[in-house]
Amino acid sequence: MKETKTLEYKEKITNTFLKTVSAYANYETGVIKFGITDSGEVVGVTDPKATCLNIENKINDSIDPRPNFKLTIEAHNVIALKVFEGLEKPYLYKGKAYKRNDTATIEVSRGELNRLTLQGVEKTFDEQLTSTKELHFTALEKELQDKLGIKKLTPDILKTLDLLSPAGYNHAAELLADENDFTGVDLV
Numbered sequence: 001m002k003e004t005k006t007l008e009y010k011e012k013i014t015n016t017f018l019k020t021v022s023a024y025a026n027y028e029t030g031v032i033k034f035g036i037t038d039s040g041e042v043v044g045v046t047d048p049k050a051t052c053l054n055i056e057n058k059i060n061d062s063i064d065p066r067p068n069f070k071l072t073i074e075a076h077n078v079i080a081l082k083v084f085e086g087l088e089k090p091y092l093y094k095g096k097a098y099k100r101n102d103t104a105t106i107e108v109s110r111g112e113l114n115r116l117t118l119q120g121v122e123k124t125f126d127e128q129l130t131s132t133k134e135l136h137f138t139a140l141e142k143e144l145q146d147k148l149g150i151k152k153l154t155p156d157i158l159k160t161l162d163l164l165s166p167a168g169y170n171h172a173a174e175l176l177a178d179e180n181d182f183t184g185v186d187l188v
Contacts, residue, residue: 003103005102010035011037015062017034018062021059021093024100025084025089026085026090026091031081034079046077055071062093063093065091067091087120090117090120129168130169141153
């Protein structure tokens with residue numbers, strides 16, 4: 001069996017596996033198997049119990065916040081580390097977040113780090129409040145009149161559409177407004 005996006009082999013315990021722990025916790029549950037070469041040859045580890053403790057300590061000391069994981073000792077002294085996708089994103093190793101790109105683990109871009117941070121607080125970009133206080137919705141109002149038969153686009157309708165809250169308009173509202181400061185954004 002060869003490495004995949006959700007399966008990685010490590011012959012020895014080095015800190016490089018911590019990047020993959022970050023990647024799995026940030027994006028998709030995955031398994032790292034220790035005691036297997038990159039080519040898939042089983043070599044095992046010399047002291048599985050001590051190695052499990054070493055792996056656990058490295059994760060607890062190096063990944064912030066601490067991810068949810070499970071260690072098991074398999075046949076031929078192979079250790080399987082299953083890292084579960086977490087809810088408290090981003091999971092950082094040395095202040096950086098990682099993701100899997102096929103069989104490689106790479107650092108995420110600044111934009112991707114921002115998206116992970118928003119996922120961690122359970123907010124998407126369009127749910128964030130905009131600094132714009134006044135928006136006009138002529139085109140949206142016309143479409144809602146034609147399609148739904150409303151007479152006028154009111155603040156109550158904007159609240160129902162999750163475009164307006166007591167704190168103000170969100171980015172979704174700004175995207176649907178007649179004018180906004182987003183460059184190159186078109187909605188159909």
